[in-house]
Amino acid sequence: MKVELDINNEKHAVEVEPRMSLLDCLRDKLLLNGAHAGCEHGVCGACTVLIDGAAVRSCLMFAVQADGYAITTIEGLSPGPGELSPIQDAFCETHGMQCGYCTPAMILAAHALLSKNSQPTRDEIVEAISGNICRCTGYAQIVEAIALAAERMRGQNIKTGQP
Amino acid sequence: MSAPGKFRFVSADRRVREDRRFVAGKGRFVADIVPAGTKHVALVHCPHPAARIVSIDKAAALAMPGVAYVLDGAELAGATNPLAMGLDTPNVARWPLASDVARYSGEWVAAVVADTRALAEDAAEAVQIEYEPLPFVLDGEEAYRPGSPLVHQAHGSNVLLDRTFVWGEVERDFAASPHTLKHRVTWGRSSTVPIETFGVTASWDPWREMLDIWASIQMPKYPDQTAMALKLPMSSVRVHYDVDVGGSYGVKRGIKHTVLVGYLSRRLGVPVRLIEDRMENMRGGDMHGPERNFDVEVAFDDQGVIRSMKMRALDNVGAYAGRSPFQLGKPIGAIVGPYKIKSVAYQAIAVVTNKTVQEAVRAFGQAPTNYAIERTIDEVANRLGLDRLEVRRRNLIRHEEFPYLIPSGSTYDSGDYHVVIDKVLAHAGYGDLIAERDRLRGQGMLAGIGIAACLEPSGGNSSFEPLLNPKVGTTTWMDSCRISIDLVGSITATMHTTSAGQGHETMVGTVVGEVLEVDPERVRVVRADSLNSLPSNSPVGSRMAIMLGGAAFHAANKLKDKLIAIAAHELGMPVERIAYKDGNAFDTAAPDKKRTWVELVTIAHRHIHRLPVGMEPGLSVSHIMPVPTGGALPTADGRVQMYPCFSFEFHLVLIAIDPDLGKPQIKRYVVGHDCGTVINPKIVRGMTIGGIAHGIGAALYEEFAYSNDGLLMTQSFMDYLLPSSHEVPPVEIVHHETPSPHTVFGQKGSGESGYLGAPAVIASAVNDAVRPLGIVVNSLPIKVAQLGDMIAAARDNKKGN
Numbered sequence: 001m002k003v004e005l006d007i008n009n010e011k012h013a014v015e016v017e018p019r020m021s022l023l024d025c026l027r028d029k030l031l032l033n034g035a036h037a038g039c040e041h042g043v044c045g046a047c048t049v050l051i052d053g054a055a056v057r058s059c060l061m062f063a064v065q066a067d068g069y070a071i072t073t074i075e076g077l078s079p080g081p082g083e084l085s086p087i088q089d090a091f092c093e094t095h096g097m098q099c100g101y102c103t104p105a106m107i108l109a110a111h112a113l114l115s116k117n118s119q120p121t122r123d124e125i126v127e128a129i130s131g132n133i134c135r136c137t138g139y140a141q142i143v144e145a146i147a148l149a150a151e152r153m154r155g156q157n158i159k160t161g162q163p
Numbered sequence: 164m165s166a167p168g169k170f171r172f173v174s175a176d177r178r179v180r181e182d183r184r185f186v187a188g189k190g191r192f193v194a195d196i197v198p199a200g201t202k203h204v205a206l207v208h209c210p211h212p213a214a215r216i217v218s219i220d221k222a223a224a225l226a227m228p229g230v231a232y233v234l235d236g237a238e239l240a241g242a243t244n245p246l247a248m249g250l251d252t253p254n255v256a257r258w259p260l261a262s263d264v265a266r267y268s269g270e271w272v273a274a275v276v277a278d279t280r281a282l283a284e285d286a287a288e289a290v291q292i293e294y295e296p297l298p299f300v301l302d303g304e305e306a307y308r309p310g311s312p313l314v315h316q317a318h319g320s321n322v323l324l325d326r327t328f329v330w331g332e333v334e335r336d337f338a339a340s341p342h343t344l345k346h347r348v349t350w351g352r353s354s355t356v357p358i359e360t361f362g363v364t365a366s367w368d369p370w371r372e373m374l375d376i377w378a379s380i381q382m383p384k385y386p387d388q389t390a391m392a393l394k395l396p397m398s399s400v401r402v403h404y405d406v407d408v409g410g411s412y413g414v415k416r417g418i419k420h421t422v423l424v425g426y427l428s429r430r431l432g433v434p435v436r437l438i439e440d441r442m443e444n445m446r447g448g449d450m451h452g453p454e455r456n457f458d459v460e461v462a463f464d465d466q467g468v469i470r471s472m473k474m475r476a477l478d479n480v481g482a483y484a485g486r487s488p489f490q491l492g493k494p495i496g497a498i499v500g501p502y503k504i505k506s507v508a509y510q511a512i513a514v515v516t517n518k519t520v521q522e523a524v525r526a527f528g529q530a531p532t533n534y535a536i537e538r539t540i541d542e543v544a545n546r547l548g549l550d551r552l553e554v555r556r557r558n559l560i561r562h563e564e565f566p567y568l569i570p571s572g573s574t575y576d577s578g579d580y581h582v583v584i585d586k587v588l589a590h591a592g593y594g595d596l597i598a599e600r601d602r603l604r605g606q607g608m609l610a611g612i613g614i615a616a617c618l619e620p621s622g623g624n625s626s627f628e629p630l631l632n633p634k635v636g637t638t639t640w641m642d643s644c645r646i647s648i649d650l651v652g653s654i655t656a657t658m659h660t661t662s663a664g665q666g667h668e669t670m671v672g673t674v675v676g677e678v679l680e681v682d683p684e685r686v687r688v689v690r691a692d693s694l695n696s697l698p699s700n701s702p703v704g705s706r707m708a709i710m711l712g713g714a715a716f717h718a719a720n721k722l723k724d725k726l727i728a729i730a731a732h733e734l735g736m737p738v739e740r741i742a743y744k745d746g747n748a749f750d751t752a753a754p755d756k757k758r759t760w761v762e763l764v765t766i767a768h769r770h771i772h773r774l775p776v777g778m779e780p781g782l783s784v785s786h787i788m789p790v791p792t793g794g795a796l797p798t799a800d801g802r803v804q805m806y807p808c809f810s811f812e813f814h815l816v817l818i819a820i821d822p823d824l825g826k827p828q829i830k831r832y833v834v835g836h837d838c839g840t841v842i843n844p845k846i847v848r849g850m851t852i853g854g855i856a857h858g859i860g861a862a863l864y865e866e867f868a869y870s871n872d873g874l875l876m877t878q879s880f881m882d883y884l885l886p887s888s889h890e891v892p893p894v895e896i897v898h899h900e901t902p903s904p905h906t907v908f909g910q911k912g913s914g915e916s917g918y919l920g921a922p923a924v925i926a927s928a929v930n931d932a933v934r935p936l937g938i939v940v941n942s943l944p945i946k947v948a949q950l951g952d953m954i955a956a957a958r959d960n961k962k963g964n
Contacts, residue, residue: 019281033195034188036409038358039441043880046358074188088186092178095845098664098853100185101359101409107186126888133880135358135410136664137849138856138917139888 003067007032008076016063023047025063026073034074034104038133045132048105049073055112055131074104077111086156087111087149096145098136106132110146118154120146172677173908176844179669180684181407181662190407193362193379194438201364202231204424204437205283207273207290208447209265212517212873213299213312216265219273220291227286229278232431234423236262236272243426246418247388248484250324251634254317255515257483259419259426264297266314266482267517268874269446271419276427276435299517299873303456303479306514314482314515323480324488324513324631328495328801330570331506336471340462344546348538349942350531350922352454352479353865355524355857356885357663359409360444361417364436367428374425376402381411381663383640383700385418386693392422393429400425402693408663412525412857412918413703414450415663416486445878451867452524453490454479457535461504467547467554469502472539475510476532480521487521488513490528492627493704496573496805497529497618500536501580502558507570511631517873525857526915527704529620530922537615537923538941541930551614551927552588556581559616566904572802573620574792575809576911579837579901580616584813587835590897591815596831600817600931603830609820609936609954610830613928616813617920619838620806621912622905623704624790627805630797639793642710643697644718646675648782650768652760654679655687656718658711659696665914666846667707671715673842674908678719680745697787705912708842709808709905710788716907718786725782729766730758732775791905808903808911810838814855814924820932822958825951827863827929829892836916837899840909847913848896854917856891861918862925864890866944936961 005012007030014029023040026032026049038046040059047059050072077085084092087110097103106129113120113128120128125146126139134142184190209216221233236258245256261270273290277283298312305311306321314321337343363378374395378385380402390397408415420437427435439448458475476494480487491511498507524530544554559580560567567575596612603610628635645657656671668688676683691697700706723743730748731738734756742751749757758766764782766773771780790807797803813835820827834851841847864884868876877883902909922943929940929950936957940950 017281027194032188033192036192036359037194037438037440038360039880041441041879041881044358044885074186078187084183084186091186092182095179095182095849097182097185098666098849099357099359099410100181100190100407100664101192101357103185103190104188130887130889133358133885133887135356135412135857135885136853138852138854138891138894140852140891140894141845141849143888 001064003064005066005071006069007071008073014063018062018064020063021059022061022063022066023058026058032073032075036101036104046102046105048108048132050108050112053112053115055109074108077107086153087114090149090152091145094141094145094148096137096142102132102134106134106142110149113146114150114153118150120150170677170908172673172683173842174840174844177673179666179843179845180672181666181668191405192359192407192409193364193377196364196377196406198364198366198434201434201436202276202278202431203280203283204427204435205275205280205287206271206443206447207275207287207292209261209270209272209294210268211265211294211296212268212301213297214265214294215297216261216263216272217293217295223289223291224275224286227289229282230275230286232276232427233290234260234274234427236260239426243422244392244394246392246422249486249489249628250484250632252318252323252484255315255323255484257485259423267519269519270482271447274423274427276431301516301518301869301873303454303477303514303516306516307477307512314517321514321516322512323484323515324491324511327508327510328571329508330802333471333473333506333508336506337462340470341464342546343460343462344542345458345460346542346941348457348459348535350453350455350534351942351944352451352867353861353944354450354452355412355414356883357410357412357415360439360441361415361420361448362436362438363417363421363424364434365421365424365428366434367432369432372399374400374428376400376421376425377406378402378417378421379406379408379415380417380661381408381701382416383703388418389421389425393425398694400693404659404661404690404692404696406661408661411663413523413527416522419449441880442878445883446519446875449520450522451481451519452521453528453531455531459535459539461539461543463543465547466557467543467549468557469504469543471506472499472504473508474535477512477514479516479518480513481518482515483520485520486523489627489631490523492631493527493805494529494532495571495627495630496620497809498571499569500533501560501578501616501618501811503560505570518869519867519875523703525918530919533617533919534923534926534943538926541927555616572798573805576807576903576905577901578809578811579899580811583811583835583837583899586899587813587815587833587897590895591831591833596817603819609822609932611818611928611930611932613816613818613924613931615920615923615927617916617923619705619810619812619912619916619919621705621810622709622790622807623700623706624793624806626793626797626803630801630803636796638796639790640700641698641787641789642714643699643785643787644671644711644714645697645783645785646718646722648722648764650764652764653687654681654685655689656715657689657691659691659699660701662702665702665707666843667702667711669846670708670712670842674712674715675719678716679723697785704806705914708910708912710790712842712910713907714786714788717788718784721784721786722782726763728775728778729763733758733773807905810911810913810916812836812916812920814920816924816928818925818928818932822954824947825954826947832892833895833897834920835897835899837901838913838916839900839902839906839911842908842910850913851896851917852894854915855894855921856886858918858921859891859925860886862922862943863945
């Protein structure tokens with residue numbers, strides 16, 4: 001069946017099977033490969049995208065259910081080719097990753113947090129990423145990245161909610 | 164950190180260049196690579212722990228839409244060689260698909276190929292297989308006993324390896340010691356379980372006779388083993404190393420997956436890919452880690468000084484041999500840990516059972532062994548009523564005793580163990596930590612302090628292979644780097660393997676920049692494919708800082724020497740008079756006499772008539788480096804230098820356990836870390852904390868549990884529990900640097916230390932917490948429910964008394 005998906009402020013008309021997950025649709029139909037399959041049962045969070053600004057597991061959502069919502073993937077966060085958003089840059093500054101597989105989802109989870117809370121405590125950051133499993137880092141440099149991004153975004157007076 | 168000024172880029176707190184692509188979602192993982200016309204594999208797995216395959220009916224599956232093929236094990240075994248194995252056990256042969264007999268629940272029996280993965284999964288459900296269940300064995304000790312059901316009838320027993328090494332005068336030392344202690348500690352079956360499952364795409368081009376492979380691989384000898392199994396010349400297998408691997412920590416060795424899709428691609432004439440789903444990964448991905456029983460006996464004096472140790476290690480390696488039994492061999496290189504135990508008897512036993520196959524896991528068997536040693540040191544202290552720290556101090560090798568030869572033949576390169584411990588205690592405020600433990604106890608909590616040391620053998624060598632399989636004469640391993648300066652002066656370095664988050668591109672850039680005195684950001688780092696690569700044995704055994712870093716260093720120095728030789732020739736003076744700085748070469752006596760980088764590059768590439776007679780034109784060099792200290796075969800009594808370098812870590816934690824819940828909470832985690840010279844502080848810190856997180860999982864949460872009827876019960880992340888951000892506490896790292904004399908900057912390995920020490924220190928803390936109740940916990944993982952039950956029973960018992 002046909003759906004129209006609003007992804008990163010662009011409309012995409014896609015023909016999908018009703019059973020196709022949003023994750024598979026993003027990857028296989030639209031070649032948006034930044035969303036990753038980790039467990040495909042909603043635990044690891046590697047497939048996280050933003051639906052109307054909220055972090056959602058794209059493996060647990062059918063593509064047809066996403067029709068009508070504003071979907072943001074990691075590909076929508078870079079201000080331009082080769083440019084990094086403040087959150088992306090903070091992850092680079094603290095090396096908040098190793099293999100990079102969970103990273104796009106972590107950054108989107110951080111984005112969802114910082115769009116609501118510009119001064120998160122450590123506990124609030126830990127809670128915000130607790131649905132995203134990272135096997136490499138032990139989370140410390142991820143937590144630091146998000147705290148650093150929050151600090152810089154406040155310092156630069158970037159409007160809360162912008163990546 | 165290094166002394167200021169010692170290096171310019173090495174040890175500097177620089178960004179990791181790989182990160183830019185990952186934060187943008189532009190990593191290039193195997194699932195992102197889909198050649199045109201690719202077909203997809205889904206697997207049919209055996210639902211029994213052991214069964215004869217009576218019949219396979221493919222008709223219904225083949226009739227379904229989009230299905231191209233259904234492959235069974237008989238066809239595959241008829242067309243391919245068995246997969247390589249480490250030990251000399253030819254009758255434990257393994258192919259990617261079972262034929263005749265399946266030996267664990269989850270083993271692949273048939274592979275369905277279809278236009279999409281979804282269609283392949285649909286059709287896999289329609290493959291009808293008739294099984295005749297067979298007797299099975301799950302427990303390693305039971306499998307070891309005569310009369311057990313046999314996993315491989317042709318092998319005649321379940322024992323792959325049973326060898327006892329005796330290094331030194333063990334019986335004499337035991338007889339001469341006033342105290343002995345014996346206990347059993349066990350390490351449960353878990354693994355590294357990367358978030359990216361294993362995946363591989365193979366594409367056979369019949370016109371070029373070339374099999375192209377993209378895989379999320381971390382494995383030595385992967386192209387060789389693939390070619391041998393598929394009966395192809397190695398020059399017809401091209402493995403692309405420019406694939407980002409989404410975590411591995413040892414286990415990404417999908418050789419059976421690769422042989423399967425390689426065969427299918429040749430059979431069908433189209434690209435074929437297999438990306439495991441999580442269940443396939445957990446039950447049939449053949450990536451479980453060690454499951455090991457240790458019987459440890461030590462002989463010691465009144466002061467707690469341990470003279471001798473007897474260790475029996477029985478590892479349940481699952482249904483096939485593979486490479487995993489070697490994980491009993493690597494610990495021989497640090498069999499006494501950081502301690503001065505003078506004699507050791509070590510019995511290494513690997514048995515097959517009807518469980519999923521074991522694969523290499525972070526530290527290659529050393530983490531379980533370290534846990535067993537550290538549990539034993541704690542028990543010696545308890546037996547004598549001595550302080551656990553003091554007992555360690557009395558047994559630790561002292562700084563002035565390095566290089567230090569251990570009984571099993573390895574010489575430790577360097578260390579400063581007592582100082583690292585003192586720094587950790589000072590940082591943590593050890594007295595305050597004890598006071599905090601006692602305050603928690605006063606509040607009714609069970610609280611304990613954990614103490615554990617560990618060694619991280621690093622440099623990744625192959626000495627355990629000839630040690631455990633005399634038919635293998637492999638004495639050492641290599642790694643390589645090629646560097647070119649092109650005709651406009653840009654620098655490109657080539658590495659020859661994949662990476663799984665270790666930041667190798669950053670490391671190579673840093674090292675080349677350091678030697679050539681140019682900004683590392685100017686050094687492009689690329690990856691060859693297996694047909695145009697130099698030798699590499701992949702990032703295993705904490706080896707790449709030492710080996711790839713070393714190869715890059717030596718290659719860069721060869722280039723620098725060449726630039727100096729060109730300048731000397733130009734200026735008509737001996738090379739000894741030429742100095743090199745920031746890319747330019749000049750006369751030390753008259754610095755204005757010089758040749759600049761651009762001039763030198765131009766001469767080498769274009770003005771070849773100006774080169775010294777006999778010099779090769781251009782600026783391309785390679786360096787292939789063997790492992791330092793490697794190269795010798797074991798002695799007849801099994802002594803050999805294992806790895807060249809030995810990092811040291813000291814872990815200290817405070818844990819509180821709510822006695823009503825049994826749930827351990829880590830209140831404080833401090834680790835002293837000495838991996839010699841740090842090349843990139845951000846990377847080393849991440850590896851250390853990440854290893855600790857992984858160790859916390861192995862200690863408290865993660866286990867591949869089997870039902871009594873032989874089925875794997877933990878096949879998803881709902882039941883196999885990975886630590887989240889809530890379970891990993893802040894970790895404080897105390898740095899120390901004892902350079903290695905064997906490496907170019909003094910660096911040692913750092914990829915495994917957290918995982919080596921965390922399980923031991925958590926076990927230590929939990930035991931300190933529950934000891935007042937008379938409980939001893941000697942098995943991992945320490946699950947909340949089990950611990951809660953033990954505490955409840957002990958309290959009831961106390962009340963009853």
